[in-house]
Amino acid sequence: MPAVTDSEVTADSRADEIAAWIRLEQTPGVGPETARKLLAAFGPPEQLFSLSFSTLQKAVSERIARALAAAPSDSTLTQIDKTLQWLTQPGNHLLTLGDSGYPAALFDIPDPPLMLYVKGRLALLGTPSLAVVGSRNATAQGIANAEKFSEALSQGGLTIVSGMALGIDTAAHQGGLRGVGSTVAVIGTGADIVYPARNRGLAHLIADGGCIVSEYPLGMPAIAANFPRRNRIISGLARGVLVVEAAAQSGSLITARMAAEQGRDVFAIPGSIHSPLAKGCHQLIKQGAKLVESAQDVLEELRHYAATPAAMVPAVPGPAAGANRAAEISPVLAALGYDPVDADTLAMRCALDAAALAGELLTLELDGRIERLSGGQYRRLM
Structure with missing residues (x-):
């Protein structure tokens, strides 16, 4: 589909175009697939909404053709006004499937969105x-x-x-x-x-x-x-x-x-x-x-x-130089390994009583070297 506008043009100059796209999206019975079918058959929404009911019915059902030929609802008009106001704010953009700035990568997917509301770069x-x-x-x-x-x-x-x-x-x-x-x-x-x-x-x-x-x-x-x-x-x-x-x-x-x-x-x-x-x-x-x-x-x-x-680019992640030294210093960290272990099993590995082990585990957790998991288990982080 040829581009109908440049995505950087101001909202004021695009008001009619934006209104037509929103009206298409808000039309009862028109989902993304039907909308793309209509766009392929009749061109941009501004042109589509100028067509007669009989012409529209050649591409869609009678019910949808009547909905397209009807005047936009109050809720649709409110949505249009809200969007145009939003576009006056710095950094806000609206890209339609017909814009030259629409992401080319999305044309490769089976169901590209009709419109993208963009905030930022x-x-x-x-x-x-x-x-x-x-x-x-x-x-x-x-x-x-x-x-x-x-x-x-x-x-x-x-x-x-x-x-x-x-x-x-x-x-x-x-x-x-x-x-x-x-x-x-x-x-x-x-x-x-x-x-x-x-x-x-x-x-x-x-x-x-x-x-x-x-x-x-x-x-x-x-x-x-x-x-x-x-x-x-x-x-x-x-x-x-x-x-x-x-x-x-x-x-x-x-x-x-x-x-x-x-x-x-x-x-x-x-x-x-x-x-x-x-x-x-x-x-x-x-x-x-x-x-x-x-x-x-x-x-x-x-x-x-x-x-x-x-x-x-530096390797990510990987044990820091101090991590191995930490394992040597802390027998609990060395005994923990990288799989989750409960406190009772760890106490047996380290030959520590419950109080001493609890103190070691708290210190390691506060240092960010281990994390406590559900079920009373611990896992080494570094």
Whole structure:
């Protein structure tokens, strides 16, 4: 479809065009597939809404043709006014499927969104990107991995794409913001809503230094069904998807599956065979995902896209020089290993009484060397 406008043109000059796109999206019975069918048959929405009922009925059912031929509803007019007002604010953009600035990568997916509400650096939607996803209930090690990997990959020239959920997504965005590639957050609400509320501060940082993207109309609240659907945009914008931690039934596996269907690379970080949050990653690796242990592993696979040679990026993660010395100093840390262990088993390994062991475990936990898991188990972090 030929471009109908430049995405950088002001909202005032695009008012009629924007109104027509919103009217199309808000028409009862018109879903994304029907909308694309109409656009292919009749051209841009401004032209489509000038057609007669009989002409429209050649492409769609009588019910939908009548809805298209009818005057826009009050709720649609309110949505148009709200959107035009939102576009007057600095950094806010609306990209339609007909815009020259619409992300080319999304044309490759089966169900590209009709419109993208964008807040922040629009140019990031055209840069080489990697999606980093994982559990909302991540472990401390998983969060550290997501943040460190994302920072190194961002420094390596890749924009980090994620969904601004708690856990791995949050850590990925924070790491991405510290690199030159920055980060893109694809959200499942309207672009004027921050969800979850705890990420309000992060949302402001991303809007300033990165980019927030939504396909949903302004004011759209957090509806459960919207989040799996937005995952196709997360994977669609990226050259590949890195899964950091995921349970066997994790929503992150949906993103990975969509990435594979879209022809993107899938990467996964392995974990302990005893960790429920490693099972999803292990499942992906069994199915052909690339096992990664460092940022270089990803950058080497995507070296044609990343701006910085992988050799220039430090290994992530890896035990710090002091970590091995810490293990030598602390018999508890040495005895713990990297698999979850309960306190009774650890006491037997170390030959310590309960009080002495509790003191050692508290010190190691406060130092960030171990984490306490559910069920009274502990796991080493470094």
